[in-house]
Amino acid sequence: MFLSGCGASRASSTAKIANHTPDEGPVSAEIEIKIEDYVFVPAEATIAPGTRVTWVNKDEDPHTATSTDDRFGSDGLDTGDKYSFVFREKGDFSYYCALHPHMKGVIKVQ
């Protein structure tokens, strides 16, 4: 499963939390955040606007990357599943795992 989204968008085929159209705009950079041993690595990432962030679940247990303000959010990511989102606006965007809420992270767009 590979999900992608952008801005206030998400892949329509698998999006279940919100119904947005996919973002097909330009991507200036890419980073990957691993989900490993119940931790987002790195938990804090600083990026430029237009960067696509991809979360990859390396754990045996499923996880999510869920925005605290419903701006973005993955489905349940099983082992090896990925979810992407392109950040276009500046700001700090907090997220967590909906299955394990003690797992927290933040994307800083500057």
Add this chain to the structure above:
Amino acid sequence: MQAPIKDESLPASGKEYNRREFLKCAAAWAGTGIVLTAAGGVFSSCDLRDPGKNTGTLSFVQISDTHIGFAKDPNPDPIATLEATVAKINALPQRPPFVIHTGDLSHLSKAEEFDTLEQILKSLKTEKIFYVPGEHDVFVDQGKRFLERFGKGTQGAGWQSFDYNGTHFVGLNNVVAASSGPTPGSFANGGSEGLGSLGRDQLDWLQKDVAGLSASTPIVVFTHVPLWSVYPQWGWGTEDSEQALGYLKRFGSVTVLNGHIHQVLQKTEGNVTFHTARSTAYPQPAPGAAPSPGPMKDLPADRLKQMIGLTEVKYVETNSPLAIIDTVLA
């Protein structure tokens, strides 16, 4: 439903229980199961070699953590192990009037996972199945699919109560969001540290639900996450469970059944017995025994079947009123 049984097979009205000792059942877990019986208010345990010899007058079965959709080590086929569990239940000498599923029906809340579970459990020889959700059943869609399919007749976010043969059963949803969680008001996010949470609305309902009951009424509570603090570092506890247990303190016999941690653990505190059930899919490590609570991966097939299974609860028609029997698949 099964014909009513005589009241004397249930714990005596107004009976005062002594503080029950914590049970160290580890030696029995590796066997074919455990029988726990209450005598004089103190539980004792022994290996279960022949479940057929335990013929109670009221019995029901608990299954938990079926995780349909999981397909990795140590169990690439949880459908087969659930089917084997159903076969074991259908072969019990006493047909259970109902079965309780204490959550995590699915692994990823997918519609097809719920479909598969529903299909398999249709072959259970019982009158009714009661469900409470686990966090795996509600985390994607705020519990919408779960409640549509399995929440019929429940209240609020899926809580419920019913009476059977003089015993009051309460099903609680403790995977609702807490005010301390990252997104208060949403569903399934639990407390701030990943603990289970009941929430104010459900606690208020519980208080009213048991208010009119006699203190001698046996209470059975079933829920997903333990109502006692098993290992908070892994989220194995419920942050507002003390309030719920406070409402149940006056009752002479309270049994709390849950799942979530995929292993048998039991303790007693006052008149409350806490019992966690095995998963039908895969075991998880003992509290703190691994870096994280993920599935125990490296298990040979024969070992796996000794670590998954079902729980049968009986009110036995002897001087030992309550028996909790854990049966493994091997």
